[in-house]
Amino acid sequence: MFRxxxxxxxxxxxxxxxxxxxxxxxxxxxxxxxxxxxxxxQSRGQQKLIVKQYQxxxxxxxxxxxxxxxxxxxxxxxxxxxRKDASFTPAEERLLEQGKPxxxxxxxxxxxxxxxxxxxxxxxxxxxxxxxLDINLLYWSMNxxxxxxxxACLLVWLRPHWRDLERLKNTAAQLGMGNxxxxxxxxxxxxxxxxxAVFDTMAGDIERLLNQQxxxxxxxxxxxxxxxxxxxFGLALALSxxxxxxxxxxxxxxxxxIRELDELVLELLSYSRLQNPAQLPERVDVMLDEFIDxxxxxxxxxxxxxxxxxxxxxxxxxxxFSLDPRLTARALQNLLRNATRYCDGRIQVSVRVDAExxxxxxxxxxxxxxxxxxxxxFEPFYRLDRSRDRATGGFGLGLAISRRALEAQGGSLVAxxxxxxxxxxxxxxxxxG
Numbered sequence: 001m002f003r004x005x006x007x008x009x010x011x012x013x014x015x016x017x018x019x020x021x022x023x024x025x026x027x028x029x030x031x032x033x034x035x036x037x038x039x040x041x042q043s044r045g046q047q048k049l050i051v052k053q054y055q056x057x058x059x060x061x062x063x064x065x066x067x068x069x070x071x072x073x074x075x076x077x078x079x080x081x082x083r084k085d086a087s088f089t090p091a092e093e094r095l096l097e098q099g100k101p102x103x104x105x106x107x108x109x110x111x112x113x114x115x116x117x118x119x120x121x122x123x124x125x126x127x128x129x130x131x132x133l134d135i136n137l138l139y140w141s142m143n144x145x146x147x148x149x150x151x152a153c154l155l156v157w158l159r160p161h162w163r164d165l166e167r168l169k170n171t172a173a174q175l176g177m178g179n180x181x182x183x184x185x186x187x188x189x190x191x192x193x194x195x196x197a198v199f200d201t202m203a204g205d206i207e208r209l210l211n212q213q214x215x216x217x218x219x220x221x222x223x224x225x226x227x228x229x230x231x232x233f234g235l236a237l238a239l240s241x242x243x244x245x246x247x248x249x250x251x252x253x254x255x256x257x258i259r260e261l262d263e264l265v266l267e268l269l270s271y272s273r274l275q276n277p278a279q280l281p282e283r284v285d286v287m288l289d290e291f292i293d294x295x296x297x298x299x300x301x302x303x304x305x306x307x308x309x310x311x312x313x314x315x316x317x318x319x320x321f322s323l324d325p326r327l328t329a330r331a332l333q334n335l336l337r338n339a340t341r342y343c344d345g346r347i348q349v350s351v352r353v354d355a356e357x358x359x360x361x362x363x364x365x366x367x368x369x370x371x372x373x374x375x376x377x378f379e380p381f382y383r384l385d386r387s388r389d390r391a392t393g394g395f396g397l398g399l400a401i402s403r404r405a406l407e408a409q410g411g412s413l414v415a416x417x418x419x420x421x422x423x424x425x426x427x428x429x430x431x432x433g
Contacts, residue, residue, distance in 0.1 A: 004162070009154055013147055020143075028109040039103050039111040043126075047101055047116045050078070050126065054118050062122070077127040086115070086123060096123060164190045168199060180207035228262045281324035281409045283432055288321055288351055288358070289314055295332045296349070299340070308340060313350040321358050322432045324409050331402035331413070335362045335425045338398060342366035343422060357411075357430040366422035374415040378403045 028035055050069060057065050062080055069078040083096060092102040096117045106112030106128065115125040131139070164186050174182035183203060186196035235255045239248060292312060339347045343364035350361045369377060369384070376382050381396040402425075403413040411429040418424035 005154060005158055008158070009151055012150055012154065016147070016150065024108050028105060031109075032105070035105055035109040036103050039105070039109075039114070040101055043101075043103075043111065043114055047114065047126070050124055051116050051118055054080075054122075054124060066124075073126065075129050077129065079125045079127065081115070081123050081125055082121060083117075083123055084121075086125075088115075161191055164192050164196065168192065168196060171199070171203070175203055175206070180210060224265050225262065228258055228265065232258050232262070281327055283322045283409075284325055285320045285322050286325055287319055288316055288353065289319075291325065291329070292332075292349065292351060295329050295336070298329070299333055299336050307345060308343060309346050310336075311346070311348045313348065316351060316353040317355070318353055321353055321429075323358070323429055324405075327405040327408060328429070331405040331427065332360065332362070334398035334402045335427070338425075339364040339366075339423075346420060348420060355431065357428060360427040360429075362425045362427075363418040363420045364422040365418070365420040368417060368421065369415055369423045371417075377415060378413070 053065050053069060054062055066078055066080045083093075088096065088102065092115075095102050096115070099117055101114050101116040102123075103114045104112045111128055113125055113127040115123045117123050164184075167186060168184050171182050171184045180203070183200045184196040186193055188194075188197065190196065232255065235251055235258065239251055239255070243251075292314070296310060296312070336347070336349075339362055343366045346365045348361075348363040350363070352359045373384060377384065378399050379396075380400045383396040399413075406413045406427060406429065409429055411427065413428075414426050416424045416426055
């Protein structure tokens, strides 16, 4: 709000300052003759009185008359000038020859000085001095108060807009975090009531579509598991009987395909569960070294290459950290499985904990991930070109599940270049306040 208010106020105050400076000048310029006539009419009696003072005295005493008038009219200044010595324009000379006074305007169209002819040779000039410092300060104080009043008006006008826009922003943030039932609840009388109504309608449509998609995915996944289990059981019974070796090998291949399909269904169910915002993460204080050891132990049996070396580095200011062990272990297992598929022979797991949170990096010495695909690999079913082979590429759900498992805890997962030459997956989990 402060930024919007500052910009709006600067635009308003600059426009006001420019207007208060330029508009009077332009108005005086356009209506100069009227201002001149008005000032002459206002000072007509004063000028006649001054001119009579000179006409009643002999010429040799005019200097004394000037001094006396200068004292009487202070702080205004009275000057006795020779017409030939004064710097009058030709138009002003013609006015003096006609016996008319000459007025020069100051700021805001007020009279700055007025010269009246005494005779053919002399004129008397009355000059209006500039305002004193205290009066100028009062004028500036009034301008400051006007600016403050404008600021107060802008605050009163902007506050309901800011309040409703903040509510709209918070609702959008909640929707982005998966709370699909969140709505703006902005009344139609608001200035952005129409926008809020459209936004709420859109949010309702998105919630309905995602719920339908989730329900369909859950239903299909559950329905698929029943026939898959029957097929697996039937093939297992068939394999228990005597049969030719070629037929046994074909059945064993079918069993492998069925179990692969069953694994895909389990991955789909896991991904679908992580999309449900109602399932809050379960925070537990764990010993980080024991937790990392248990995760590494869970994938030891899955290492296709027993020669892979896994290094672990712990830099922990505290021994315990609060996290969801199930979700975090699932995310790290997927990252380690991914690293074992593509590393040349070395994996490094580094853990660093400070007051702000826990950072876990999984590095490998493989060929790495192209920069333009480091974000896309977290999309469901997306696999790099070198991962199209089912033997190494998996289903393309592991990294998507890992990111969702960490985001459910308020954390993050990003892919970077590794110092080992391959890929680095950086896990960040914030400290729970």
